Amino acid sequence: MTAASFEGADDVVLPFAVEPLDVRGRIVRLGPSIDTILMRHGYPDAVARVIGEAAALTVMLGSSLKFQGRFQLQTKSDGPIEMVVVDFDAPDRLRATARFDKERIEALGATAARTGDLLGSGYLAMTIDQGPDRNRYQGVVALEGQGFEEAAHQYFRQSEQIPTRVRLAVAEQFEDGRHTYRAGGLMIQFLPSSPERMRQADLSPGDIPEGHPSENLSAPREDDAWVEAKALLETVEDHELIDPAVSSERLLYRLFHERGVRVFEGQKVHEECRCSEGRIMSMMRRFSPQDRRDMVGDNGRIGITCEFCSRFYDLDPAEVEAEVAKAET
Numbered sequence: 001m002t003a004a005s006f007e008g009a010d011d012v013v014l015p016f017a018v019e020p021l022d023v024r025g026r027i028v029r030l031g032p033s034i035d036t037i038l039m040r041h042g043y044p045d046a047v048a049r050v051i052g053e054a055a056a057l058t059v060m061l062g063s064s065l066k067f068q069g070r071f072q073l074q075t076k077s078d079g080p081i082e083m084v085v086v087d088f089d090a091p092d093r094l095r096a097t098a099r100f101d102k103e104r105i106e107a108l109g110a111t112a113a114r115t116g117d118l119l120g121s122g123y124l125a126m127t128i129d130q131g132p133d134r135n136r137y138q139g140v141v142a143l144e145g146q147g148f149e150e151a152a153h154q155y156f157r158q159s160e161q162i163p164t165r166v167r168l169a170v171a172e173q174f175e176d177g178r179h180t181y182r183a184g185g186l187m188i189q190f191l192p193s194s195p196e197r198m199r200q201a202d203l204s205p206g207d208i209p210e211g212h213p214s215e216n217l218s219a220p221r222e223d224d225a226w227v228e229a230k231a232l233l234e235t236v237e238d239h240e241l242i243d244p245a246v247s248s249e250r251l252l253y254r255l256f257h258e259r260g261v262r263v264f265e266g267q268k269v270h271e272e273c274r275c276s277e278g279r280i281m282s283m284m285r286r287f288s289p290q291d292r293r294d295m296v297g298d299n300g301r302i303g304i305t306c307e308f309c310s311r312f313y314d315l316d317p318a319e320v321e322a323e324v325a326k327a328e329t
Helices: 032-041 045-062 102-108 115-119 148-160 195-200 224-234 238-242 248-256 277-284 289-294 317-328
Strands: 012-018 023-030 070-077 081-089 093-100 121-129 137-144 164-175 178-190 302-305 312-315
Touching: 012 248, 023 045, 023 224, 023 248, 032 045, 032 093, 032 178, 045 070, 045 081, 045 093, 045 102, 045 115, 045 148, 045 164, 045 178, 081 115, 093 102, 102 115, 121 148, 137 148, 148 164, 164 224, 164 238, 178 224, 178 238, 224 248, 238 248, 277 312, 277 317, 289 317, 312 317
Parallel strands: none
Antiparallel strands: 012 023, 023 178, 070 081, 070 121, 081 093, 121 137, 164 178, 302 312
């Protein structure tokens, strides 16, 4: 399927390149996928906006994986939103959840609160899980009142050491007789192809991605191409990232048509949880027999609700014990 066939579509991430500026990037538009996640839980608007930003960032980063693995973004902090978790299972599955203090959210004035105010202080972790036979990679950024855009910039400065800029936006709109959520994101990265541009980009030999000429480079100043690319990105307004009337291709053309932008094949994204009865049974085996007995409710059943998709699992304790015993033999 070609990139052109995705024009105007939601739930698509598009890779692109502005070769005269040595820039690579991704743009994502989330519609039904993020709306399903947010409306299922009935999150307050302020929380929904933070999850939407986190989801757009996760999709942009996770969709670059070249293997069937998982990219996870997770925050843990002392703000009104205590935790955000977004999972992206390559190549196309998205799920997200959050824990928050409703009273503190309301005290901040809900929609007026900045993402940084809602997260507070703590950490943001980005984890790449390549499967049980491979080591996991994790980068951690301290949260000190900044939002996801600045946290992403810090992550790439300290972990990937690639000049990167990110823009994120979330909005609620009235559509088909009801309110729906949309999220969007745009990311550019400077990957210079010449030694001269590497010197100007402040890339030392240890910072340069494999395959680039990288010996004995110094960094007298920031490269003009990267300065131009960042300046163009800063002209993007929030509504352009989420407006269904402005396609991803059209926005990229607006930004980079003078230099020339090439869009590659897009990747569709959809909301899908990984939970299942088999996974729930596997989780139950990790608890002690006493813990499992303590889970039995007044109705004699064990009830478990998935934090991501809200699916409820009604388990017979006898069947659980039988499954545990079978796994142990």
